[in-house]
Amino acid sequence: MATAPTTTRDLGSADCVLDREGLDALVQALRARGRTVVGPTARDGAIVLAELESAAELPYGWGVELEGGHYRVVRREDEAAFAHSAGPQSWKNFLLPERVRQWTADRGPDGEMTVRAERHDPASYAFLGVRPCDLRAIAIQDQVLLGGRHRDDAYGARRTGAFLIAVECVEPGATCFCVSMGTGPAAGPGYDIALTEVLDDAGHRFLARAGTPEGAEVLAGLPQRPADAVTRTAAHEAVEAAAGRMGRTMPSVDLRALLADTLDAERWNDVAARCLTCGNCTMACPTCFCTTTEDVTDLTGDHAERWSRWDSCYDLDFSHLHGGPVRSSGRSRYRQWLTHKLGTWHDQFGSSGCVGCGRCIVWCPVAIDITEEAHALHQEALSKGGPS
Ligand code: SF4
Ligand code: SF4
Numbered sequence: 001m002a003t004a005p006t007t008t009r010d011l012g013s014a015d016c017v018l019d020r021e022g023l024d025a026l027v028q029a030l031r032a033r034g035r036t037v038v039g040p041t042a043r044d045g046a047i048v049l050a051e052l053e054s055a056a057e058l059p060y061g062w063g064v065e066l067e068g069g070h071y072r073v074v075r076r077e078d079e080a081a082f083a084h085s086a087g088p089q090s091w092k093n094f095l096l097p098e099r100v101r102q103w104t105a106d107r108g109p110d111g112e113m114t115v116r117a118e119r120h121d122p123a124s125y126a127f128l129g130v131r132p133c134d135l136r137a138i139a140i141q142d143q144v145l146l147g148g149r150h151r152d153d154a155y156g157a158r159r160t161g162a163f164l165i166a167v168e169c170v171e172p173g174a175t176c177f178c179v180s181m182g183t184g185p186a187a188g189p190g191y192d193i194a195l196t197e198v199l200d201d202a203g204h205r206f207l208a209r210a211g212t213p214e215g216a217e218v219l220a221g222l223p224q225r226p227a228d229a230v231t232r233t234a235a236h237e238a239v240e241a242a243a244g245r246m247g248r249t250m251p252s253v254d255l256r257a258l259l260a261d262t263l264d265a266e267r268w269n270d271v272a273a274r275c276l277t278c279g280n281c282t283m284a285c286p287t288c289f290c291t292t293t294e295d296v297t298d299l300t301g302d303h304a305e306r307w308s309r310w311d312s313c314y315d316l317d318f319s320h321l322h323g324g325p326v327r328s329s330g331r332s333r334y335r336q337w338l339t340h341k342l343g344t345w346h347d348q349f350g351s352s353g354c355v356g357c358g359r360c361i362v363w364c365p366v367a368i369d370i371t372e373e374a375h376a377l378h379q380e381a382l383s384k385g386g387p388s
Pocket of ligand 2: 274275277278279280314363364368
């Protein structure tokens with residue numbers, strides 16, 4: 001029988017156990033702090049990310065069935081809340097929304113145009129259920145959008161102060177390969193609170209640990225009890241077991257070198273024959289960050305706006321330089337995406353651009369699989385005496 005929860009805990013102390021009541025208290029505590037809590041919920045035949053008013057909206061009892069070009073929610077036999085892997089959205093939908101207005105311009109009575117930059121008020125998000133791969137994806141977008149010369153202040157306003165509650169993976173999807181990319185299934189750095197869901201004879205509960213002082217402060221105010229050995233062991237074993245059940249793997253080679261050495265591979269023709277250049281993979285990818293700008297005016301010409309919106313390296317216009325697109329073929333556009341994601345991203349940002357979430361595999365309408373392509377390139381390189 002479960003020990004009765006206690007309600008106080010020392011700041012900075014180690015892990016503790018929350019039950020479902022504690023999880024709901026966590027959502028309410030964050031809302032009471034003025035945060036907009038966003039987390040997974042079952043809606044419209046998918047597990048989507050949406051604002052939560054209570055933990056009861058979590059997808060208790062729902063799992064997902066994933067494959068290349070295939071996504072289904074399925075009923076589970078238990079009441080797990082986080083037994084689903086990456087869905088159609090990622091946290092970039094909130095931190096880097098699809099469309100953001102940058103400025104407006106209005107003509108005054110004197111005929112002069114006044115331009116007003118859009119104000120980006122700081123958001124106060126709490127993200128509940130951030131998978132370890134997505135935790136890494138947020139860190140990658142931080143590096144791209146905040147870490148260089150071209151800082152995105154609108155992203156910064158949303159990201160600064162976002163409270164991240166990671167949930168370690170115990171139920172990897174058939175398209176997951178975080179182990180190959182070193183991003184999961186255990187949570188790496190960057191979370192305020194990390195949870196591991198445990199469901200066994202001792203009950204439904206969450207092993208929780210704080211990663212920041214604010215995380216410790218929030219945890220300390222929740223109904224909880226000290227972590228026990230049974231829960232710790234169960235949580236550890238569940239994450240270890242998940243690591244051994246990854247649906248996909250990447251070849252165990254230096255992917256950056258592999259991509260650099262296979263620019264002329266025959267495989268690019270094969271994948272180009274299947275790729276629709278629809279850009280779904282870039283929209284679903286939690287690290288893809290490219291945007292373009294659009295200017296619009298009203299019919300009178302007295303009001304104008306500039307918007308940024310997501311762009312994709314699969315769009316012809318994306319590589320339009322003087323006179324036309326540099327990458328006019330599907331082959332060159334797929335190759336650009338993959339070589340950047342797995343190769344030249346390292347040169348630009350010091351890490352891989354892929355976290356192994358598998359979304360690009362699931363949401364590709366023709367089931368093109370980044371891991372299959374990497375293995376095929378590796379095999380072709382081997383057949384030509386390349387890197388082993
Ligand atoms: S490239 Fe695919 S698997 Fe890698 S992070 Fe992007 S969507 Fe996920
Ligand atoms: S790989 Fe798939 S999702 Fe990506 S552009 Fe090609 S067809 Fe679309």
